[in-house]
Amino acid sequence: MAACQTEKEEINFPKTDLSNMPMIPKPLKTIPTGSAFGLDAGTAIYTSTTDPAFEKVGRFLSENIKSKTGLELGVNSSSEAKLERLIYINQSDSVDLETPESYQLYIKKDSILLNAKTAAGAFRGIQTLQQLIPTKSNDTLTDHPLWVIPSGKITDAPKYGYRSSMLDVARHFFTVDEVKKYIDALAYYKFNTLHLHLSDDQGWRIEIKSWPKLTEVGGASEVGGGEGGFYTQEEYKDIVAYAADRHITVVPEIDMPGHTNSASLSYPFLHYAGAETPRVRTDMKVGYSSFDAQKDTVYSFLDDVIGEIAAISPGPYFHIGGDESHVTKKSDYILFVEKVEKIVQKHNKRMVGWDEIAQADIDSKSIVQLWNSADNALKAADNGSKLIVSPAKKAYLDMKYDSISEFGLHWAGYIPVDVGYNWDPETYVEGISKENILGIEAPLWSETISNGTELEYLAFPRIIGYAELGWSPSDHLDWEDYKVRLAAQVPYLEAMQINYYPSKLVDWNKE
Structure with a gap:
C-alpha cells in the first residue's frame, strides 16, 4: 500500500471545479476542493454489508x-491485491440525511x-457520480487510462418525495423493452415513480x-388501427421488478368511469x-x-380488476383515472369515485385520481392529480389531500414543442423546452403551497406516437427539466444556467x- 500511496502522490491532477460540472438535477449544495479522484483499473467498490440492497x-x-x-x-472483492483507490x-x-433519498458524496x-x-x-447518489465520470479518459497523467473526477463535497436531497412521468400505453402499446429503456433514463435523472396508463377507450393493456x-x-x-397488445401479468411483474431495481415505483392506472370503451366492448x-355504444x-376522441x-x-368486476393488479404492484398507490367522464351524471360520478375508493383501500392501496375526483367526498389520504382545474386542486387542498402537480399547459x-414539431398535439398550447422548465x-x-404538494409528474399521452423512437422525441429533452423541477430547490432553477448543463447531456x-x-x-x- 505504501508503494501505491507514492504512485498516487505523483499524479499531478489539473485544477478542477466540482461546482461547474453539468449535473442534472442540480444538487442542493456543492463544495469544490480543486483536486481530483482518478478512476482507473486499480479502483474498487466496497459497500456496507448490513443491507444487501447496498451491495446491489x-x-x-x-x-x-x-x-x-x-x-x-x-x-x-476481498482479493484486491492492486487496490489503489476506493469507492x-x-x-x-447521520442526522444530516433528512430524507430517505438524501445522500452525501x-x-x-x-x-x-x-x-x-x-x-x-x-x-x-451513484447517478450523480456517474454524471461526474467523463466520457473520455485522460491518458497524459499516468501510463494508463484514467478518468478524472473533480474533488469536493456534494450534499443533496430531493425537493419532493414523488417525482414521476406517466406513460400512456393504452392509446398506443409500447413493448416491455421500450418501457425499460424509458425507466433507465428516468432513473439516471433521479425520478422515483413511473405511472402507467394501462386502459383507455382504444385499448386495455x-x-x-x-x-x-x-x-x-x-x-x-389502438389509435390509428394498429394491432394493439397487452402485458401478461408476468410481463407487468417484470417491468415492476426492473423499475424497483432502479428504486422506481410503478403506479398502475385503470381509467374510469370514463375512458372505458375497451372494457365495455369486452x-x-x-x-x-x-x-x-361500445365499438x-x-x-383520438374523448x-x-x-x-x-x-x-x-x-x-364486483372492479374488485377483481383492482385486486389482481394491486397484488402484483408492491407500491402504495392505485390510480383510478377519473378524468373527462363527460357523459356520466355528476351524482353518478361522485357515487362511483366514493365506492371505488373503498375498493382500492380494501386492497391496501391509496387512491390517486385526476383532479375531477376532488368533487367527491374522498379520504384525505387519497391523492389528487392536478392536470386541468385549479378549483379542483384547491378543493383537494382544503380536504387535506396531497396534490401531484402536472398541469397540461406546462x-x-x-404537447408539441412548436408549430413544426413532427409529433404531438397542441390543445393545451405549445411547450418549448424553456416553457417546460420555467415554472414553479x-x-x-x-393558494397551493409546498405543504399541499406530494410531487410533480410529466405525463406522456400517446395518441400521436407509436414506438420508442417517437416517445423519446416528445419526452427528451423536456423530461430532464422536469427531473430538476422535482428535485432541486426553487432558488436553484435558472434557465440560462440549466440550458448549459442540458447541452452537456448529449454524450449520455x-x-x-x-x-x-x-x-x-x-x-x-x-462533437
Whole structure:
C-alpha cells in the first residue's frame, strides 16, 4: 500500500471545479476542493454489508462504469491485491440525511465516500457520480487510462418525495423493452415513480385472469388501427421488478368511469346506457364512454380488476383515472369515485385520481392529480389531500414543442423546452403551497406516437427539466444556467441512443 500511496502522490491532477460540472438535477449544495479522484483499473467498490440492497447499488454502479469506460471494478472483492483507490457506499445514520433519498458524496484524491440512510438514497447518489465520470479518459497523467473526477463535497436531497412521468400505453402499446429503456433514463435523472396508463377507450393493456376478454377483445386495437397488445401479468411483474431495481415505483392506472370503451366492448354489462355504444375505437376522441355507476356487478368486476393488479404492484398507490367522464351524471360520478375508493383501500392501496375526483367526498389520504382545474386542486387542498402537480399547459410531454414539431398535439398550447422548465409547481395555483404538494409528474399521452423512437422525441429533452423541477430547490432553477448543463447531456443521450429533439433554444454540445 505504501508503494501505491507514492504512485498516487505523483499524479499531478489539473485544477478542477466540482461546482461547474453539468449535473442534472442540480444538487442542493456543492463544495469544490480543486483536486481530483482518478478512476482507473486499480479502483474498487466496497459497500456496507448490513443491507444487501447496498451491495446491489454497488454492482449497479460497477456495471454502469464498465458500460461507460470499459473498466471492470470489483464489488466487495476481498482479493484486491492492486487496490489503489476506493469507492465506498456507506449506510449511514447521520442526522444530516433528512430524507430517505438524501445522500452525501465526498470525493478525495484516493477515495470516494457515498453516505446514505437507504439504498434508494445511495442509488440517487451513484447517478450523480456517474454524471461526474467523463466520457473520455485522460491518458497524459499516468501510463494508463484514467478518468478524472473533480474533488469536493456534494450534499443533496430531493425537493419532493414523488417525482414521476406517466406513460400512456393504452392509446398506443409500447413493448416491455421500450418501457425499460424509458425507466433507465428516468432513473439516471433521479425520478422515483413511473405511472402507467394501462386502459383507455382504444385499448386495455394488462391481463386480468378473471376477466380474459379484457385483453382478448379490448387489447386488440389502438389509435390509428394498429394491432394493439397487452402485458401478461408476468410481463407487468417484470417491468415492476426492473423499475424497483432502479428504486422506481410503478403506479398502475385503470381509467374510469370514463375512458372505458375497451372494457365495455369486452364486457357489455359494464356499459352505461347514456353513453355511446361500445365499438372498436381507433380515433383520438374523448368523453363519450362510461361505466354504469348504478350496477353492483360493475363494482364486483372492479374488485377483481383492482385486486389482481394491486397484488402484483408492491407500491402504495392505485390510480383510478377519473378524468373527462363527460357523459356520466355528476351524482353518478361522485357515487362511483366514493365506492371505488373503498375498493382500492380494501386492497391496501391509496387512491390517486385526476383532479375531477376532488368533487367527491374522498379520504384525505387519497391523492389528487392536478392536470386541468385549479378549483379542483384547491378543493383537494382544503380536504387535506396531497396534490401531484402536472398541469397540461406546462407539464404534458405530448404537447408539441412548436408549430413544426413532427409529433404531438397542441390543445393545451405549445411547450418549448424553456416553457417546460420555467415554472414553479408551488406558485402555479394561487393558494397551493409546498405543504399541499406530494410531487410533480410529466405525463406522456400517446395518441400521436407509436414506438420508442417517437416517445423519446416528445419526452427528451423536456423530461430532464422536469427531473430538476422535482428535485432541486426553487432558488436553484435558472434557465440560462440549466440550458448549459442540458447541452452537456448529449454524450449520455447519444450513448443511450435516445432520439432527443434538438431544440434551437439550446447550444447542443455536439462533437
